[in-house]
Amino acid sequence: MSDELSVGTDPAEVGMDAGRLARLDARLARYVDDGQLPGFLVTVARHGKLVHVGRGGFRNLEERLPVEPGTRWRIFSMTKPVTSVAAMMLYEEGAFQLTDPIAKWLPEFAETRVYLAGSALKPVTTPQVEPIRVWHLLSHTSGLTYGFHHAHPVDAMYRALGHEWGTPPGADSAEVCRQWASVPLVFQPGSEWNYGVSTDVLGRLVEVLSGQPLDEFFASRIFAPLGMRDTSFGLREGDDVESLARLYAATPGQPGGAATGYAPLDAMGQAAHAKPAFLSGGGGLVSTAGDYLRFLEMLRRGGSYDGGRLLGPRTLAHMVSNHIPGGADLETFGRPLFAETPLRGVGFGLGFSMIIDAARYGVVSSVGDYSWGGAASTAFYVDPVEDLTVSFYTQLLPSSTLPIRNYLRSLANQAIVA
Structure with a gap:
């Protein structure tokens, strides 16, 4: 997989339908057209082959800067799996x-x-x-x-x-x-x-x-072995500020027309323009889709990618197993909090949530699919059953604004035909 996110594999070669994958872009583009999302980038890879990259809208709507493969995103809580x-x-x-x-x-x-x-x-x-x-x-x-x-x-x-x-x-x-x-x-x-x-x-x-x-541990022990050259705590000296997508906050109930459904959140967004004093292991990284895909592929492959082994397969398998006592789901064992996805049918391991009951979860998915997302509506999941990784990027707070994570699963899974 290149850093430029070039698709070099026909989806049919890995059992996916290109026409059906286009439905994913169409659904996300409707959010952009309806004024509910400024822009997006989505990736789908199967068997280690990148088969789909969709993007639309703007990384900065006011300056009409489009979403590009190298756009940097505040990944907020998608930092957590890295720390774990x-x-x-x-x-x-x-x-x-x-x-x-x-x-x-x-x-x-x-x-x-x-x-x-x-x-x-x-x-x-x-x-x-x-x-x-x-x-x-x-x-x-x-x-x-x-x-x-x-x-x-x-x-x-x-x-x-x-x-x-x-x-x-x-x-x-x-x-x-x-x-x-x-x-x-x-x-x-x-x-x-x-x-x-x-x-x-x-x-x-x-x-x-x-x-x-x-930041030094991440750089030397994780990013360098995986070839993640554009991931850091805030922008580094020499990084192009315009490559970082603008952060927006949802204004619910005002989609379309003169009111766009979201507004710039620059006071919070500018915190990512430089390395902060607090290196937040829970939410401080900025990254690109290409970089984070390398991290996801490391997970999918059992702890190693591109010659860099971070973990042994047994350790990673332990991390993505449900550690909630009694095998319970988060709706039973957790506290009622806002969430973009249901907590029913979902367990939690060491750094990841995972689906433990797909029927109870209520979305076409695989038992054992593990995932997490960020406050600005970014998200990923790894499906070991279908050997699939899916990632999504935008910059819209809060992540509970739109049911994007459910659409990622339903629309990626309906494109699997073999």
Whole structure:
């Protein structure tokens, strides 16, 4: 696969129908035409062969800059699988066991209390019964949360410290971890699933265990072996600012006409124009579709791509297995949060969600298909049954605005004919 995303394989050679793949572009183009999406890029690869690249609309609508193969995207939470892979690389080197308490290396979390009752201003707390362990961070069962959820008094406590869609200016990963550790956990570690800053804390753990800043670990241990030359924490010196797509926020209920259905979100978007003080393992990377496809192909191939082996196949298989106790799905074990896709029929492993019941999930898909996405509506999934990788890029907050991830599955799967 080239960095230019050139399609060199006839879809029919890998059992896919080109005419049916065009339906994927048509559905996404309607979102653009209806004023609900500024632009998009989508890739489909099967058996390691890139068979479809679709793109439309603009990376910057106001300046009429089109989406191009080399467009850079803020991938937000699609950073999380990269951080999870980094941690498991250290696991394979014997740096820790998954059951180790994180306070062994991050002592600030040793005495973190657990919310019991009360308000954000006067919470009633209790001590941890179970310490936060490394696998709790990887599986989002740590009790940590996000300030932007607006669903729990602890979320409000995060916001009061400056943690909503960002972190306090100038604070690095060590400092933000100290701040999160000073706030109660939403629940006892291991007792529930809640999407939060767990992977950011995991990124800090990678730094402490490796003795390297997270950007240096990523660059030398992941990006260089995979040939990912255009992925970094924010733009680097010499990068073309115009190559970075503009960030937009949805304005629901106003599609089409004079109101476009979204508006530029430059105050937040400009944070990616340079390397930040906080290297967010949960959401700090910018990347290109070609670069991230190399990462996805590494996953699909069991931990190796283009001569660079990051993980052993057994480790990766463990990561993409459901780690929710009792084999439960997220709707049963998790907390009710906004989500672009249903939580029913979906499990969670070490850095990825996966479909454990396709009928309950409600979308044509394969059991074992694993995935994640980002806040600006980017998404990917890897289907081991069909040997398929699909990725999608745009820059529209929040990711719950449009049901794009469901369309990716239904329209890619209907194009498989052999």
